[in-house]
Amino acid sequence: MNISTQNNQVHYLKRSGYEYLWKVTVDQSDSLIAGSFLGHEILRLRCIRDVSTSEDRYQLADGGEGTLPYHSWMVAHGDEQWSTTLSEAEMLKRLEPYLQTILFTPTQIQLHLSLEEQARIYGFGERTGGLNKRGEAFPIWNIDFPGHHDEGVTSMYTSIPFFTLHHVATGQASGVFIDYTGQINADLGVSEPGIATLTAEANELPIYFFTGPTPADVLRQYTELTGRMPLPARWTLGYHQCRWSYASAELASSIADQLRERKHPADAIWLDIDYMDGYRNFTWHPERFPDPVALTKKLHEQHFHVVTILDPGTKVDEEYSIYREGLANDYFCRYPNGELFVGSVWPGNSAFPDFSQAAVRAWWGKNYKALLDAGVDAIWNDMDEPALTNSLLNTDEDEPSLWGKTMDASVVHQAGGAHATGPDGPTVSHRDFHNAYGMELARTTYEGLRSLRPDSRPFVLTRSGTGGMQRYAALWTGDNTSKWSHIRLAVRMCLSIGVSGQAFVGSDIGGFHDDSNGELLTRFSQLGALMPFSRNHSSKETVSQEPWAFGEPYESAIRKAIETRYQLLPHLYTLFQQATIDGSPIMRPLYYHYPQDEQAANVETQFLIGETLLSAPISEAGATSREVYLPEGEWFDYWDGTPYSGLATHEVPAPLERWPFFVRANSIIPTGPVLQYTDQPHQEPLTFTCYLTKDGLASYTLYEDDGQTQAYRQGAFATTTLSCQTTGETVTVQLEEQHKGYKPSYAFYTIIVHIGDRTLQGQIQTGQGATTIKLS
Numbered sequence: 001m002n003i004s005t006q007n008n009q010v011h012y013l014k015r016s017g018y019e020y021l022w023k024v025t026v027d028q029s030d031s032l033i034a035g036s037f038l039g040h041e042i043l044r045l046r047c048i049r050d051v052s053t054s055e056d057r058y059q060l061a062d063g064g065e066g067t068l069p070y071h072s073w074m075v076a077h078g079d080e081q082w083s084t085t086l087s088e089a090e091m092l093k094r095l096e097p098y099l100q101t102i103l104f105t106p107t108q109i110q111l112h113l114s115l116e117e118q119a120r121i122y123g124f125g126e127r128t129g130g131l132n133k134r135g136e137a138f139p140i141w142n143i144d145f146p147g148h149h150d151e152g153v154t155s156m157y158t159s160i161p162f163f164t165l166h167h168v169a170t171g172q173a174s175g176v177f178i179d180y181t182g183q184i185n186a187d188l189g190v191s192e193p194g195i196a197t198l199t200a201e202a203n204e205l206p207i208y209f210f211t212g213p214t215p216a217d218v219l220r221q222y223t224e225l226t227g228r229m230p231l232p233a234r235w236t237l238g239y240h241q242c243r244w245s246y247a248s249a250e251l252a253s254s255i256a257d258q259l260r261e262r263k264h265p266a267d268a269i270w271l272d273i274d275y276m277d278g279y280r281n282f283t284w285h286p287e288r289f290p291d292p293v294a295l296t297k298k299l300h301e302q303h304f305h306v307v308t309i310l311d312p313g314t315k316v317d318e319e320y321s322i323y324r325e326g327l328a329n330d331y332f333c334r335y336p337n338g339e340l341f342v343g344s345v346w347p348g349n350s351a352f353p354d355f356s357q358a359a360v361r362a363w364w365g366k367n368y369k370a371l372l373d374a375g376v377d378a379i380w381n382d383m384d385e386p387a388l389t390n391s392l393l394n395t396d397e398d399e400p401s402l403w404g405k406t407m408d409a410s411v412v413h414q415a416g417g418a419h420a421t422g423p424d425g426p427t428v429s430h431r432d433f434h435n436a437y438g439m440e441l442a443r444t445t446y447e448g449l450r451s452l453r454p455d456s457r458p459f460v461l462t463r464s465g466t467g468g469m470q471r472y473a474a475l476w477t478g479d480n481t482s483k484w485s486h487i488r489l490a491v492r493m494c495l496s497i498g499v500s501g502q503a504f505v506g507s508d509i510g511g512f513h514d515d516s517n518g519e520l521l522t523r524f525s526q527l528g529a530l531m532p533f534s535r536n537h538s539s540k541e542t543v544s545q546e547p548w549a550f551g552e553p554y555e556s557a558i559r560k561a562i563e564t565r566y567q568l569l570p571h572l573y574t575l576f577q578q579a580t581i582d583g584s585p586i587m588r589p590l591y592y593h594y595p596q597d598e599q600a601a602n603v604e605t606q607f608l609i610g611e612t613l614l615s616a617p618i619s620e621a622g623a624t625s626r627e628v629y630l631p632e633g634e635w636f637d638y639w640d641g642t643p644y645s646g647l648a649t650h651e652v653p654a655p656l657e658r659w660p661f662f663v664r665a666n667s668i669i670p671t672g673p674v675l676q677y678t679d680q681p682h683q684e685p686l687t688f689t690c691y692l693t694k695d696g697l698a699s700y701t702l703y704e705d706d707g708q709t710q711a712y713r714q715g716a717f718a719t720t721t722l723s724c725q726t727t728g729e730t731v732t733v734q735l736e737e738q739h740k741g742y743k744p745s746y747a748f749y750t751i752i753v754h755i756g757d758r759t760l761q762g763q764i765q766t767g768q769g770a771t772t773i774k775l776s
C-alpha cells in the first residue's frame with residue numbers, strides 16, 4: 001500500500017485492548033487513530049475526529065460476541081473472530097506507514113493514497129464508466145438517477161465503498177474498504193493525477209486495508225469481513241420472465257403457458273407493482289388478481305416460481321392496516337421534531353419503515369407471511385434507495401418531478417435508541433445511514449423469509465444496497481435502456497459489481513426503457529445466458545419482449561442461448577457454491593485471472609465465467625463476427641471445439657444463433673441436458689467435457705446438493721472430482737465421488753475429451769467411489 005505524506009502531527013499514545021492509539025493534532029484540536037490487525041491480512045484504522053482525549057467515543061459496542069469497538073451496518077463479524085500472533089513491535093511497525101494516509105480537517109476525514117503510474121482502481125459497486133475507475137470522481141451515495149442512465153452518470157442505486165488497487169506490472173493487488181454509509185466523495189486522480197482521495201464529512205471513519213496480493217485474495221479478505229452470499233436455491237439460477245407489468249392473473253398465466261408451449265426454459269414469473277391493491281404492500285388487486293392462491297398453484301404446477309415486488313414506501317391511508325400498525329408502534333421514520341417523514345412513491349404519500357430498528361425489521365419480516373401464504377416464493381425489493389416518485393400520479397405538468405429525490409438528510413433512524421451499544425448501534429440521521437437503507441430492507445426481507453420458512457433458501461432481489469449486501473440479496477442494475485451500448489454497459493457494470501463483493505448480479509435482458517427489437521433481444525439474451533442473474537424485464541409502454549415477441553429467427557436463437565445456460569447449470573451452481581466460500585465473482589474481468597496481462601486489463605467487452613469460460617457478447621447491430629482477445633494458454637471454441645491460441649486477438653464468427661464463447665485448455669466443464677426448469681427430473685447422464693492440450697492435465701470438483709433446503713449446511717451435499725491427463729495417445733480419467741450426504745440421481749457420467757482437434761468419448765457408472773478409465 002502506498003501512502004502520501006500529510007501535515008497532521010501524529011504521536012503514539014498507548015495500546016488499548018488489541019488497538020494501538022495515536023493522537024493526531026490538527027491546529028488546536030486532537031483526533032485519534034486506533035489501529036489494529038485483524039488476522040494477518042486485514043488492517044484497520046479507526047479515525048475519530050476531534051476528541052479531547054476522552055476515549056468513550058470509540059468504545060461504543062458492548063464488547064460481547066459479534067461486536068466491534070464501534071457500530072457497523074456493513075461488517076459481518078465481530079473482532080473476536082480474528083487472532084494474530086504478531087508482536088506489539090511488529091504491529092506498530094506495520095501500522096505506522098498507514099497513519100500518514102489519513103488527513104483530519106476541521107469538518108472532514110480524508111484518506112489519501114498515492115497512485116503509482118500503472119495502478120488501476122476497480123470496484124465501488126454499480127457505476128457506468130470504465131472498469132478502471134482511475135481518473136473519475138464521484139460521490140458514493142445511492143440514488144435513482146433522474147433520467148435514463150448512460151455513460152458518465154456519477155451515482156446509481158448501489159454504491160459500495162470498497163475497491164482494489166491493481167498494478168499490472170507486478171500483478172499485485174491490495175484493497176481498501178471504508179466503513180461509512182453516509183456520503184463519501186471519491187476523487188481518483190482527478191484533482192491530482194497521482195493521488196486518490198476519499199473524503200467523508202464524518203466524525204468517525206473506520207478504514208480497512210487488505211493486503212492481497214492477488215485480486216482474488218483481496219476479494220476473499222473483503223468478504224471475510226463483510227460476509228458472503230449464502231448458497232441460493234438452484235431455481236434462482238434459472239431464467240426469469242418479468243415485465244412492468246403482467247397486470248392480471250390471466251396475463252401472467254398466459255405468459256407462463258407460452259414459455260412452456262414454446263419450450264423456452266424458465267423458472268420464474270415476476271409480478272410488478274400492479275398486482276397490488278392501489279400499490280399497497282402485502283395486498284392483491286381484488287379484480288385483476290381475485291384468487292392469488294389459484295394463480296400461484298397453477299404456476300407451481302407448471303414448475304414456475306412466483307416473485308412479487310415490494311417497495312418500502314407504505315401508503316398513508318388510515319384504512320390500510322399496515323400503515324395503521326406502523327403508526328401505532330412508531331415504526332416509521334420521523335424528522336428530529338417528531339413529524340412523520342412523508343414522501344410520494346407509486347401509491348402517493350407514503351411513510352417509510354425505519355429498518356435500522358430490530359423491532360421494525362421483525363414486524364415487516366412477519367408481514368411477508370401474507371404473500372407466502374398466497375404462494376409467493378421470493379421477493380423483489382425496489383425503490384429502496386429510498387427513491388421518491390410522482391410520475392404515475394402527476395397530471396399537473398407544472399408540478400416538479402420527484403425523480404432522483406430521496407429521504408431528507410435530517411430524518412432520524414432510531415437504530416438501537418436507548419440501547420445504543422447493542423447490535424443496532426446508536427441513533428443516526430439519514431445523512432449517515434442513507435446507503436444502508438436498501439440493504440437493511442433486503443436484510444429485513446431475507447431474515448423475514450428465513451424465519452417464516454426456516455428450511456428454505458430465501459431469494460431476495462434488491463435495487464439498492466452497499467457493502468455487505470451480498471449476505472442478503474441478489475442485485476440487478478435497474479432501469480437500463482433497449483439499445484446496443486447497454487449490452488456493453490451491462491458487462492462493465494456487472495463486472496464492477498462482482499469485484500465489489502456482490503457476485504449475484506444481472507441486468508434487465510432486452511433493456512428496460514424504450515422498445516427492444518429481435519436482434520437486440522437475441523444478443524442481450526446471449527449475454528444474459530451467462531450473467532449470474534438472468535431476467536428479461538421491460539417497462540410499461542414499451543413493446544413486448546418475451547422470447548417469442550419478435551418471431552423467427554430470433555425466437556430460436558434466444559431459446560438456444562437460454563438452453564445453453566440450463567445445460568451449464570451444474571457448472572454455474574458449483575461457481576455459486578465457490579462464491580459462498582471465498583467471495584469470488586461468478587462473472588469475472590480478465591485481469592482477475594491474468595493480473596500481469598496489460599492487454600487483458602484493457603478488455604471491457606468480454607468476461608470470464610469462473611476461471612475457464614470466456615464469453616464475448618455481440619453488442620453491435622448487424623455484426624456477424626467480432627474481435628476477441630484470448631489471454632495466455634490455448635482455448636477451444638465452446639460450440640464446435642475448434643482450438644484457438646492465446647495471447648492473440650482473433651476475428652470470431654458470430655452468426656445470430658451464437659456468440660464467441662470459449663473454454664480454456666486444460667479445464668473440465670460439467671453439463672447436463674437441456675431442461676425446461678432447473679429441477680426437472682431427468683435420466684440423462686451428466687457430461688464432463690475435458691479440454692486438453694497435448695500432455696495436458698485438468699481437474700474439476702463438481703458441487704451438488706438438493707438445491708432447495710438448508711440441509712447442505714449439515715453436510716448434505718455431494719462432490720465429484722474428475723481429473724484427466726494425456727500421455728502420448730492415451731488419456732487417463734480418474735473420478736472420485738464423495739456422495740455421503742446427498743446422492744445425485746443419474747446412473748452414468750459421459751466423459752468427452754478434446755485434445756487439439758481429436759475427440760475421445762467414454763462412460764463411467766456412478767456410485768463406484770473412485771474409478772480410473774483409459775481412453776485412446
Ligand code: GLC
Nearest residue numbers: 244272273309382463478479
Ligand atoms: C422501477 C424499477 C423497475 C420497475 C418499476 C415499477 O423503475 O427499477 O424495474 O419495473 O420501478 O415497479
